Amino acid sequence: MMRFFAQKREGNYFILSKETLAHIKVARVEKENFICIYNEKFYECVLHNDLALIIKEIEENHEFQGEVAIACAIINTKRFEWMIQKATELGATRLIPLLTERVEQKLGEDLIKKVERWNEIAKNAAEQSFRNKPMQVDFPVKFEKVFENFYKFRYIAHEKVEYKINNTFFPQDSIFLIGPEGGFTDKEVQLALDNDYQLISLGKRILRSETAPLFILSRIEE
Template sequence: MVLALQRYFVPVTNWKTDVVYITGDDVHHISRVMRLQDGDQIICNHPEGKAATCEIISLTKDSVQATIIEWLNESVELPIDVTIAQGLPKSDKLDYVLQKGTELGAAAFIPFKAERSVVVWDAKKMEKKLNRYTKIVKEASEQSHRTKIPQIMPVLTVAGLIEEAANYDVLLFAYEEEAKREDHQSFGTILNKLRKDQRILVCIGPEGGFSQGEVNQLKENKFLPVRLGPRILRTETAPLYVLASISYHFEELRWV
């Protein structure tokens, strides 16, 4: 059985013509965890979304040097740019959303403080959390063979989220009450109207959902309420439903 090559994301400053320099925690992973040696091959991802098969030519305590063998012709990113705005959930649910959402192709994540969010972060805790989350999406990107690492934005308020919405083409928010209306707007209906290369922002409420005030605020700012199937989903399940549906619709049905 041929094992897949290990994949590492390398900052743009570490690409020098035909040589790649790997530093930081990845050096430990290459030498101590994977026990790779000179002559072994890895895949290095460039920040622009390109990837190359590389051969290790030098391995020290602080760095790994690898020479580029060939650039790969890969197409693994979603054809639609999807950002998940996740209402801050309890415990480690956001870890799960970030990891699985990355595997499913999310381009970015925006944690936001909703009225019904129980979690409270101070500045120190926020910095620590964001550092942890950055590591989670990097490792998930490597594991799922993505060519880009999703961006994680600082925690926003709903007002900040609405301001950020100006950067997107389509604005949606999951609203369970929408599923009870006969004239509800299904997610499938919206998917049929989307076009390749659009930027989509999908907002998911925390465990208690959105307050009525937030619903009104979002609607007034061009966010469309949408149901995600006939069942009520947990806050950590909803973004995965969104991403899996988009992947199936655009990668398996429309643009295969």
């Protein structure tokens, strides 16, 4: 069944956005059951007078129990948006776009519209991957501002860390810093260490900025 986020409930119905109604009709599923996601819960529904009539609640939770935040340097637009989609599919709860010393990508003037687009990508990916909620994409922040966010476990990926073969899995309630092409500067790494971040290796090979978060997310303890 197709899945859609609903923003408002009235009695036994969900009010659907114009975009969602158009999607349902374009996909030709007006007469088929579909799932509405509301307040992080799933409901099997059917379309009735352009409203989603609730048939039953589906008792499932597809989210991590704790928070998993990715603070990733901003890279090429297409690659960054692809990473947003895949990070959502793999369960990240929050993405913090970082402006680091080696970031070269220009964001343009209408930053509000860009962040809205990023969150729309995350919402669509959350619907597709059967998540209870979309990943939150923040406004970009300068590197030093990321340390104002507190997580129990704090990591920074760095290519110069000696790689050791093991079966390491990362805990939830964590934040991971991922650098741009060229990596973090020594000054940035030291600043992270000064804020109690732990250096981690992501393997023997150098991963691209959009690949590193996916490697990490695939190794989160359930």
